[in-house]
Amino acid sequence: MMLDIDTQEQNKLTGASLALVTQLKTNCVDLASERVGGETLSCSDDFFAGMENLLKPGRGIFIDGKFTDRGKWMDGWESRRSYGRDNGREFDWCIIRLGIKGVIRGFDIDTNYFRGNAPQTVSVEACVSDVQPNEDTVWQTILTEVAVNAHSQNIFEINNNTAWTHVRLNMFPDGGIARFRVYGEADVNWKDFVDGELIDLAYIKNGGKALLVSDMFFSDKNNLIMPGRGKDMGDGWETKRRRDPGPDWSIVKLATKGSIEKVIVDTCHFKGNFPDTFTLEGMVTDSDDFTDGKQAEKWQPIIAKTKLYAHREHLFLNEIIPENTKKFTHVRLNIFPDGGISRMRVFGKV
Template sequence: MNQEKLNTYFKQTFIDLAQARLGGETLSCSDDFFAEMENLLKPGRGIFIEDKFTDRGKWMDGWESRRSYGRDNGRDFDWCIIRLGIPGIISGFDIDTHFFRGNAPQSISVEACHCKGDIKDAVWITVLEQKSTQAHSQNLFLIDELDNKKQVWTHVRLNIFPDGGVARFRVFGEAKFEPNNFISGELIDLASIKNGAKAMLCSDMFFSDKNNLIMPERGINMGDGWETKRRRDPGPDWLIVKLALEGDFQKLIIDTVHFKGNFPDTFSLEASNGTDDDVLAGNVKWQSVVNKTKLFADREHLFISDIISEKQTFSHIRLNIFPDGGISRLRLFGLPKESL
């Protein structure tokens, strides 16, 4: 798979487990003399400002260590430890050296661990062997599932050889539900990306990404939601979410915050049970959960009485918006099947 196809595959299939908006955090590094490690997890690909300098040298939008000259100063390579925002299975990496033209690493490797205590006691496992990298490029690497063994990881360590700069670091994978975060009988947001839900497929996401719909917190602006282009037919546009767990539905929130002139006129919600492959192939039967209902601008809409309550459980939902428009967030609270 070439780099362009791999980039599309990562973005359509997985989420960035390390992104700062999900709680990802750079914990420590060997050296960040020229540019701070925190830049690694910023959104976008990084920028370049021609005439911007600091008292340490050229300002760079990324993580950049000083020249180590290999073993001359005791450092064989530089490294940075990142706590994932969501523990999960890692499927690939994007080590982006955007604008690092003469100061990119020669090669990289990545280690991972599952650690709930002091990171100093972590046991690191190599998940990506040392690979050559290209300057001013997205360096994409797919992890072999057979080697990964479906292990859930909490932290990664990016190693760069022998030194240099990386603009952005993305850890693509699948979030996993953590039952220890909840008490018995507590309603769980089954559609939350932090609990392991995933936006699988949608009719259109011209203006903003489908996974914004299930991000934590309320949207910060109109770009922080799911918005489709204008249709010239009755619609609907639609989006399918794989729930974090199969469960029942007790409370639904549809939030159109910031969408004032482009919110959908109406919406409906359907649900189904099946494997991901069956859902993607259209081989499941969708059951109505909320019939076609009016929406309003810039508002949280709460639904309780219309939600199925006969202890039925579902694994996937389909949100339909008529005819098009933007929704900031969807919250779907219920109990896992095992708790009923």
């Protein structure tokens, strides 16, 4: 399987850091991503570059010779010089509302292209709050102050089992950070749903997780279960062209064990590269290990091989084979022979 780590990252990360970021990207989701509703709420200062950049996709870019009326244009969050505790701010901070409440497993604090203006150290605090944090909010430190490198991904593992709603990123004494990733696992309150309600059990914000795919050459496996419809062809799961009958496949762990009563397969924007047909399978298992064909004998048919069409949202109700009393923990979407799917929705009852 092709790892979701671009060439630039591979050039910068080695050894333990590469292993850790691979583990986080494989097993966790970015709880702060703007795609899942993450939002920068406030900061001490963003004179040179706006705090909103922290949560944008990618690693941040550099455009030589591009300036604003405040200085060099930078793709990240950058504060002005604070001059230390005696003459200005002791440190800079930015408060972020997580798009998904969850347990945090790690951070990627990326100073890409901040070569002479990166912070010296950083720390991260977190809180649980139903309202926007204010001066009365009690913050708990989950990453103690630690040195970071300029123009680098700085990867940190977190061992804390509390589910948080907000984080505060602190940088000492000032400077710039390109991107901030908060890797973790969704914590869903099932009491927020009405009894008997059909729930998208594959949805990333409900705790669904894309575990493993045969190939993701063109786009990330998690796009398949993201909010909304795809904005373009890059906002889906797309494999390279196979030269055999296939299929390509994606295994998704459902948010919780449940029935499967309604399925949507959306090929939005895939007009010349949608799969010809697909099948959907399911199983019940306590293990998320599907490497090297493990547990292959447990897959059961949910939807038999069915034709797909370009740029269309396909709804399946009567095609679902198991009775709604049958429960599943994982599903596997198989596409023949290859191609792109924008979204998959798997509706059922907990």
